[in-house]
Amino acid sequence: MAPGGIAGRDFRLLLAATLATFANYAPLLSVGALWADAGGAGSAGAGSLTAVMMAGTVAAQLSMGVLLRLLSLRSMFVLGALLLGVPTLAYLPSQELWWLLAVSAVRGVGFGMVVVAGSALVAVLVPPAERGRAAGQYGVAVGLPAVLLLPLGVWLVEQVGFAPIFWTAALLAVAAVPLLRGMTDDRLLVASPTTPTDALASGRRWTPLLAPWVLLLAVACAYGGVVTFVPLTLPSSDVASVVLFVASAAMITGRWAAGVLSDRTGATTLLLMTGIATAALGMAGLGVALDLDSGAALLAVPAAAAYGVGFGAIQNETLVLMFQRAGPGAHGRASTVWNLAYDAGSGFGAYAIGVLALPLDMGGAFLVAALAIVLVLPAVRR
Numbered sequence: 001m002a003p004g005g006i007a008g009r010d011f012r013l014l015l016a017a018t019l020a021t022f023a024n025y026a027p028l029l030s031v032g033a034l035w036a037d038a039g040g041a042g043s044a045g046a047g048s049l050t051a052v053m054m055a056g057t058v059a060a061q062l063s064m065g066v067l068l069r070l071l072s073l074r075s076m077f078v079l080g081a082l083l084l085g086v087p088t089l090a091y092l093p094s095q096e097l098w099w100l101l102a103v104s105a106v107r108g109v110g111f112g113m114v115v116v117a118g119s120a121l122v123a124v125l126v127p128p129a130e131r132g133r134a135a136g137q138y139g140v141a142v143g144l145p146a147v148l149l150l151p152l153g154v155w156l157v158e159q160v161g162f163a164p165i166f167w168t169a170a171l172l173a174v175a176a177v178p179l180l181r182g183m184t185d186d187r188l189l190v191a192s193p194t195t196p197t198d199a200l201a202s203g204r205r206w207t208p209l210l211a212p213w214v215l216l217l218a219v220a221c222a223y224g225g226v227v228t229f230v231p232l233t234l235p236s237s238d239v240a241s242v243v244l245f246v247a248s249a250a251m252i253t254g255r256w257a258a259g260v261l262s263d264r265t266g267a268t269t270l271l272l273m274t275g276i277a278t279a280a281l282g283m284a285g286l287g288v289a290l291d292l293d294s295g296a297a298l299l300a301v302p303a304a305a306a307y308g309v310g311f312g313a314i315q316n317e318t319l320v321l322m323f324q325r326a327g328p329g330a331h332g333r334a335s336t337v338w339n340l341a342y343d344a345g346s347g348f349g350a351y352a353i354g355v356l357a358l359p360l361d362m363g364g365a366f367l368v369a370a371l372a373i374v375l376v377l378p379a380v381r382r
Helices: 009-038 042-062 064-070 073-091 097-125 128-160 163-174 176-181 203-233 237-265 268-290 296-326 331-360 362-374 377-381
Strands: none
Touching: 009 042, 009 073, 009 097, 009 128, 009 163, 009 176, 009 203, 042 064, 042 097, 042 203, 042 331, 064 073, 073 097, 073 163, 073 176, 097 128, 097 331, 128 163, 128 203, 128 237, 128 296, 163 176, 203 237, 203 268, 203 296, 203 331, 203 362, 203 377, 237 268, 237 296, 268 296, 268 362, 268 377, 296 331, 331 362
């Protein structure tokens, strides 16, 4: 058995595999929306691309009860990486919306397997006393590709076109497979006894996770709008790239900092309230910036930083809280419920903001998303 904890070899391989798969996922959130828009899909169509991918992700997560009895966590991550990466190349033959939606649904299933297996592996490989820091480090591995590749992908579309981006993203996801095969911990080689979908079937198991689930869902809805529509709405790809870079960098900073503070102080309620307030303020600032004719970047950049820090803190604290409330032996359940909130929120938010933009304009739709974040503050008391 490999050494456990955040210094263990298997945990480091998990972080590397997470970097590789999210290097596929992160840039294609915006690049895929640009590809659909270039094919004439419009804002609603571009939003539906994110929504359908997240629907595939949620469908996979709801099937975890069966999959975890058939597959080890490592095998599930491997299969998910292949389903995420290989179909990326299928975007290239056509820009017809129905085809793009079908490809996105398949990739969403793979991504769902990756995120549930990945966050569950954090709890398996790391003892409880180190999970705050481990969740923070895992959050950095999840967020770093967004910091570097989300803005870079938007900029590269104008420089080299779409095909090189799709090919590179596909190869990066597949590169996770040999990393995962290098893991040696005995617990990763057998099917998991946990059944995370019990959390959806049993009120007793679901109720303790409800409040953090609602918090994460509300803030994730806004995230779907940010990554989908900022590149389509801001005046240039350079400005959009800077805003996406700042939001992504702030997100992993917030997640890492919350992990450190969580282990040191245990101040979960304060961290959650601060995260909610900061994310709502940032989203409102982005909404105002998107309606400005000039000077949009001057407001959009600090607003993106505020939203990113708040969202990062919410991600870390809700994950740690769900692990605590789910109890021993239910890491798969907590991971599934957490990812359901993140992915369903991202998908629904992208679609809803795209639809709201038709009567309200994009800035007004972002302000509605900010209000939705504020409305979940009472859930923090639970």
